[in-house]
Amino acid sequence: MFHWLEKHPFLFAVGVFVVIAFAGLVEVLPNFAQASQPIIGTKPYTILEYAGRQVYIHQDCNACHSQLIRPFKSSTERYGHYSLSGEYAYDRPFLWGSERTGPDLHRVADYRTIDWNEKHMINPEALVPGSIMPKYPWLYKDPTDINTAYATQVAAAEFFHVPYNVPIPLKNGKTTIIPLAPNLAAAHAMALKEAKAIVDQGSDKTLQEDVAHGKIPQIVALLAYLNQLK
Amino acid sequence: MKINKLYVSAIVMILLMLGFTYIAVGMDSKSAGGDIVNDLAILGAIVIFSATIIVAIKYVRQMQTDKATGKLAEDNWDGIGEYENELPIGWSIIFLGTIVWAFWYMLFGYPVNAYSQIGEYNKDVKISNAKFEKKYTNLTKTQLTNMGESIFIVDCAACHGLAADGLNGTAANLNKRIQVKSVEYVIEHGSDNHLSAHELATGMPVMSAGLTKKQIHTVAEYVSNGFDKSNKAGAKIFASTCASCHGADGYGTPYVAPNIHTFTPTLVAHIVGHGKHGGIGVMPAFKNLNPVQLKAVATYVTAISKGE
16 A cells, blocks of 8 residues: 555655654553543632742742652652652743742741741841841732733633632542632732731731722732742 | 694684793693692683683585585575575574563563652662661660751751751740740740641640730740749749649649640651641741651750750
8 A cells, every 4th residue: 555655765755754653652641641630639820829820930030949849768858759740730820930049939838837937038137047048028019910910810711621619629539619700800909818818827917908098919829829839 | 644734723812822821821830730720710711711612623524524414495596596404493492482471571570660760769769768777776865866966957957057056046945844925925925836636736836815914924934934933923823824734843644635834756756747736936847757757856866955
């Protein structure tokens, strides 16, 4: 059937490539598709967490902090269980990073509280003597961009079918529902409610007042994002 | 015997080899004759070289003089024929052996011994844990305290500070057993620091009924300052409200209430392992520490807080 191919070396080479590439796809894709499924306990981002993720990216946190715990005893002893690919299912883009000037942050919420992060970001050296991390005082003043966060969230739900408003299984056997606001005004209200829950766990009175007056400084969004890294 | 060009070139090559060897090492008195291993290596090199040349000559001669014998097979391919010879035994054994090995490798060899990153990690953890256990089985109190100090610097100092003073209220001041703020909080909110499953039957109930804010503050100061004898009012409230469970001097009652006069290693180890929710804030559970490490950090904290 393919006898004629033997007389056309170029076409033959293309044919060989196609056949081998197909075999490769059959071997690689199913495994890949399975590994990229969210694991139990991986939740989509809420509106404020999305906003915090934007702050994280905007401030280039990933330039110094990785979010990928390698399966080495030395790493898991310090940062917790090694990272699984399914845990990044809702990350677009993922923030693995390849540089560890600071520590890995993939499970930072397991051992750092909101209160601690709130005090740390304004002056890292006050909590960690000799820390080379810069201060981020402007995060405590600049407002969070909830509009973009909402747009990102809607895009994730529409184009990537990220499961909002449906039950998500948790590690303890229960389920939770991550809501997606029906419109922008509702999204703002939702973000404010989340922000209140975050600052209540911290101790910064100025931030609590800001949120009470309907403002969300960027640090609050960042705290919300960091608090779900576990 | 007719002089063959092959033999001549072989002898020339062997002589050249000997010559090069002599130039390379023989002229340096330290290399040749100085060390038996060097001499043996040179001798070995010459033997291998000579043997290679002699065997090569044997086969080249054979090709030059051999006449083909045997029965030709009937098939021939464009005039190229083939003799009906027996398969060489060695070749057959290797051929069949390879087939058997292929099945073994496909069914057992690869699946059983396949490499995986996580497999290597698990092995690594096992080895590391075994080493830890072997090295740190019977620790003296000094060793435990030293280990605890290292752990404290890595895991605890970020919130409690290197001086264990709690960094301006970020975390508990570990230089004393309990702070005024914490005492007030437990009186007003009760307490259940996951100790119920540990050594206590239940958590502490809310005790603020019948006490004014000022009275709570007074007793908190009394407890916080190490059962300050000069604080008569505080001592009186403690005796009437707290002492029935925590004991007259706050040393606790087994299975009823914890020691609030000093830290004990058991209590600290339990809080580090399970986390804490109190007046100052939330402390996460440190699940990365194994029992020996928990004991070590607890011993250290007890020591710096002037406990026991």
